[in-house]
Amino acid sequence: MEYGNLLNWVIFSPTIAAAVCLVTPRVRAVKIVAVVATGITFLLSLGLFRHFAWWAHGQDAQATLNVFGAGYGQKLYEVTKLTWITLGQGAGASRIEYFVGLDGLSFPLVVLTTFITFLACLASWNIEHWKISRGARGYFCLFLLLETGMLGVFCALDFFLFYIFWEVMLLPMYFLIGVWGGPRKEYAAIKFFIYTLAGSVLMLIVLLAFYFYAPAGMRTFNLIEMATNAGIQEAYREATFLGWRFAPLMFVLLYIGFAIKVPVFPFHTWLPDAHVEAPTPISMILAGILLKMGAYGLLRISYPILPGAGEWAAYGLAILGLVNIIYGALCAMAQTDFKRLVAYSSISHMGFVLLGIAIMTPAGLQGAMFQVIAHGISSPMCFFLVGVIYDRAHHREINRFGGLWLTMPVYGSLATLGFFASLGLPGLCGFIGEFWVLIATFSAPQWWWAKPFAVIAATGVILTAGYILWMIQRVYLGKQREEYAGFPDSSAREFAVLAPMGVVALLLGILPDQSLFRFMNGTLHQIADLFASHG
Amino acid sequence: MLAIGLTHYLVLAAFLFCCGLYVMATKRNAVGILIGAELVLNAAGINLVAFSRYETGLADGQIAALFIIVLAAAEAAIAIAIFVNYYRLLGTIDPDAGDRLRG
């Protein structure tokens, strides 16, 4: 473990900025503070790259070992570990800690979070022109708090702390949707809130169960400890809970908690509503980061701590992933609301993540994590693209658009880039994740069902092409319509938001290893080793 | 009777107290109520100093009295500010006029 303070700065500089925003007198100044703060946070998070110096490893096994350590959780960076609450007394005392740190799993997500939040903050710049533009100060304060919450979730290595950050992130989101949202914002916000809260209640149950089912003297909230301590693992494996086997039951509860966030098939209906009603930047964050927390939770908590249950549930989880892929794509095809379409496409894309995780092979984890990041880039881009025309047309009916590529050539080209990235065109980010997951699923040796599932998942490729191209045709191609003829092309600000995401999408697609894989493969292999070693 | 003791002071303070209460209860002028309150506070001050002088011999009574003086000053300042607003709002200084919250 390497101690350091940079991560704390990354997590809490948005909070400081939120406090500054509270006392900043004018709206314009508040906006500047928020943008500068998110920008600084992003730059700070770039400083984390030095630990994963990509030029030093990638090919060389020894270098990889140096960077990622010998086993799961043995090499963490920028760690802060402070006792927060002491439970019990004397030798048997266990502690709730403020324990944050970085490994290959959280690092890409932290950078993604700061990056997307920064761009979303830029995207909020025109808040004066929104229908609900009052209280810009409150908006930015909540926005910055939200960033702290999200970063905290990705960095926390103490389950309790994780839970706290999880809740911290929830409330600002509720208000951001509920106050600055569209016509049905209350419905959407409450739906989001209740769904997520239900999930976190389940997580709370598991949190307590994990604590109390550990053998006395070993009780801890430390996530790394829970995953690697043989005594705790043994106890979790053997325990029963009200006549049920402990591990599968906890796994299911935890899975539902995370599944709501991902979202997985029967728990997904909050997502289209929340997306449609949320303002554009919030949709970006929702799709780009919040959805990733579910996947992150699975990879950080469910699977390392309960690998046996993961195997037990693999079949069902893979089916859920498939349903997500196919069902999400079909639903997306049925949409006439532009934003709803993108929302359902998110469901479809996250299905690949679930499938990749469910098969529990290193390749599958790689694919899933790549898809997480790739979708974290492409879906905010798509949402912002929708937002750009919504700002101009004030509606989102796909069938009422047409010929926008002629009206707005630069925007049209960027839109094509973004949607093709989402479609999974090779050379752009969406392809790698989907391909890795498909190939990994197909070649997973331990599951009899893996091959047919890969075949079914591959049909999603066709459906995705179908609905995205159909949408592009209806919105961007065709004759120019008179009512939209006067639309200005994308402004400098809009370009500044879209172009970085486009560049990253290209970079991820062309150089997946240099831009992402080598920062996380080490940790992902360690997690896969945990699966193997549990026996 | 000639040896002045604690009781003398206390009786005087009691009288002062009762006068203050009466003033507060009957005067139909808000400032009058304030004056009554000052009387009550002075009674308390006398009591404290007397106890300090004749019983404990410590400084606590004097300190408390000192605080009472400070509080009285503060109270007066706030009260007058309130009354000025009250007057501005209702056009009168009669405390009976301010019964809007009456159930």
Add this chain to the structure above:
Amino acid sequence: MSQLEVLLVIGVLIPLASFVLLAFVGARLGKPAAGWVAVLAIAASTVLATMALLQWHGMTPDQRLAAHSAPLVWAHLGAVPITFGVNLDSLTLIMFFMVTFVSTCIFVFSVGYMAGHSDEIDGVSKFHRFFAYLSLFCFSMLLLVIADSLLLLFIAWELVGLCSYLLIGYYFHKKSASNAAIKAFVTNRVGDFGFIIGLGMVFAYLGDLSLAGAAQAFRDGYAQQSALFTQHLLGVSLATWMGMLLFCGAIGKSAQFPLHVWLPDAMEGPTPVSALIHAATMVAAGVYLTARIFVLLTPEAQLFVAVIGCITLSIAALVAIVQTDIKRVLAYSTISQLGYMILGMGVGAWIAALFHLLTHAFFKALMFLGSGQVIEGCHHEQDMRKMGGLCRKMPVTCWTFLVGVLAIAGAGIPAAHFGLGGYFSKDEILAVAWHRVYGAAHGGHVGTWERGNVGTEPDTRVVLASYAQHDPGEQVVHPGHLNPEPRTLNPLLFWIPVLIAYVTPFYMMRCWWLTFMGRPRDEHVYAHAHESKLMYLPLVVLAAGTLFASYYLFRPMVAAAAPQPFLTWAYDGEAAEAAHAQGALIDHGAHRALVPIVGFAFVAGFLAAWLLYRRGLTLAERLAQTLRPLHTLLVHKFYFDELYGLVLVGGTMLVKAICYAFDKYVIDGLVNLSARVTERVSRFSGVVLDQGAVDGAVNAVGRGTWELGGLVRRPQVGRVRNYILFATGGVAVLVLWLVLA
């Protein structure tokens, strides 16, 4: 990287640079300049390709082997490294040369064509975009050609698909164009679906996505009888499945049955695009893919390939007979010729199929450009029924087009060993098929040659042959497809292509005659017809290429790259000698047998077309009347579009509607229902329980309190003074109580 590889890689990257340049500053460059930038870029690539070709030509086999360098690791899938490199062999080089050369011709043509064409849509100029897309296409296509890994090939594969999508939809203000673009992309994706699964199988069973590595693993797997060969699904071995699935990609891209429906619609794109992408290069990529994965195809998979090719070539040729749109005739003829190539692959005519690919690229590009010239000259009239007699107005176009028609018809003088490109290449395919059906069964298996001393190629992918690498006296392992036995093929796979070989000259001559000969049928069209100088230059170059380059340049290059076992099925001239030198099987009988069967097919076809159309359309219309049901069937293209529209598109639309309804009413309904129920329960507990029972009691207390409050309220007059008085009274009472106590 070796010098050769560097040349090729730079050749690939130049068009990419041109794309980037045009994408960012193309609009500022303006109308002709943007086009010339693209031309310059592709011309530079052509020069590099020529240099590479010459260098390759002068190299010894050892030098060629040394020119290979280790591929670069791109990423890891699991723990397996995925490597990308340049697949350096003569097929790559000749394909590279063909693509750049044809592209250059077409780019030059496009500058003239697009300048004349209205490229402004609603006042927005898209001239530079056209050339940007074309450059991107060239980059992708060249990448596809040099790819040494199935994954890199797939990536380039998708990118050419993207360019095809963008260029078909170039006139996207037209609904039909954007529909065609989507159809092309989605249909290709259906093929890619199979391709991806095939890739999955390759990775799962062979553990390597590079062409050489996969082939090596395939051979090893066969030797050890791995799961790929022993496990069966639906009675077909997994190895066969793998081959068929990989071939699915080719079915999509090369517009083979049943995914051929997109190519005719793709003619919505500008004509140079049709020439470059949908005739010469991209659609041939499917054949190229099949050639590259050939070593992974089992005999059953080869049969599948052959059957698909056979069905395709016949369907397309028949439909081509009744088409009236000049570009659609060419499109169907393209599908048909692609069918020939695929058939060739299927029957083991590896060299012949690729040879046909190269010659076809030249003459089909030539004909498409000619049709573009015609369309441009006739002010966007594409209907041949309104043309006629254009020869006088555009002689160069007319005669160069005729060269193309002769080439595709396979015109040549059999005895003199002279002919145009199609004569050699198509006949060679048929000859191999003939051998597979009727050839003399003799021994002389390929099995006797040894690895390393065979051919001129470095032995990277030539691995299957070494099945037979054992001690001479041992029983030869016979996987079958290594040494395809004569008399093993169904005769239909020979006779149907032969029949279609008669149809091809007919519809091509019909097309040429209706357009250029006879009397002008539409005075208006005829009056305006004209020819553009800039645009006929490429026509002449391509016609020259068709006349001279094919046999002497393409054939040896392709032959040198052939995976060894299949040399046995190569015939004719030098290749035969080369094969002979390698101890391979030669059957001179096949070629001799073919002369009476198809040697004069082109004469018959031309004659029939001339007889039918020499007096215009009247005779043909009368014939159509007589054969009404057949004619209708052909005009509707065997109703494939209607069928797919109904079953696939309609089915998907239905399923999506059901899915969304399920989402909206069932799942969301359940969510809302649970919310409603919770609300109801709370209301029940609130209204009935709480207000009735609990609240009843509470209310009784409350009412009592209220009444009491009413009493107590009296003194509450809201006057401060009175409160003080009451408080004082209270205190007084307390004090008095103390006193009295």
Add this chain to the structure above:
Amino acid sequence: MYEAIAFYLLAAVVAGSAFGCVIATNIVRMALCLLGTLGGVALLYFLMAANFLGVVQLIVYAGGTLIVIVFGVMLTSRAAGVRLRPKRSEALAGTLICIGLLAGLVTLLVRTAWPAAQSEAQAYDVAWLGNELLSTYLVPFEMVSVLLLAVMIGAAFLAQPSGKDKEPEER
């Protein structure tokens, strides 16, 4: 002896002016009577050897608080002249209650046997008081100063013109 005389004199002044407050109907007169009471109480403090307290009583109370009250009277002066007599019933009830209370209190006081004084009267000097204030009673002292600050702000806030004339704080 002198002490007794002084006490009775001062007690008369204090009680008399307090009673003056009770019977006065004019608010200005009440204020004047209050002055008498306050001054008397200050002198009583001197008598009880609480010199500092006496001075403070004079300065703060008689000098400060009373001025504030007089200002209040003047600011509400239009109503000041109006004689607002209490209702007879109230006056009667007040008188009865107060006399009852006074009687009760006096009885209790007199009846109680107060323990003897533990120490002789001594003149507490200011330095000693100051030390106590800033050591033992530091926290209350600080609290009081915060209170004063709050009062100052509060009074200023209350006294400012009402909301509708205010400048809008922010858009």
